[in-house]
Amino acid sequence: DADVTQTPRNRITKTGKRIMLECSQTKGHDRMYWYRQDPGLGLRLIYYSFDVKDINKGEISDGYSVSRQAQAKFSLSLESAIPNQTALYFCATSEGFSYNEQFFGPGTRLTVL
């Protein structure tokens, strides 16, 4: 079984809809991250969490919110989706310091029409 899972894997929605992307991990890591990847670009950090009570904004947090329901679960929400949020979204985890190796989920491809 995969250590970091994401649901859904693909989602098509309409402008203005609220969308939640979910991430679960079985690695026992405290640190979890949400990234966004646009075609031809690298990954940009949306939010990150060092533990259940510690959530931090990343480079591009506007229009997004997160919830760390448990050590193993970290959800990303788009409160009112817009077309330029169409992208590939990745969840990742790391052990100890954030600059250690990160483990990525398979990604969620989101299309906002």
Add this chain to the structure above:
Amino acid sequence: SQQGEEDPQALSIQEGENATMNCSYKTSINNLQWYRQNSGRGLVHLILIRSNEREKHSGRLRVTLDTSKKSSSLLITASRAADTASYFCATASIQGAQKLVFGQGTRLTINP
């Protein structure tokens, strides 16, 4: 702005040849990491090199780090078709919040 910038953006070589990708960055780092991404999939960690290391090997991978030039290179020797992927460098700054900053990646195509 992105911390790491890869060069070239795209590279196409014949199977069996060596592939070299470069990464430049701007600030002092704790470490630099290389990741591979197969099309549309999650990133997979390849290798981490610390700021006090100059070279590191892992199988057919060789990574160098030159902190004076703020640059790193990833060499894949004896390339295979399965090496076709995008390769990203990620830097961990010694300043500010503890997080990785990813470059834009090099798209590597190995032709059979």
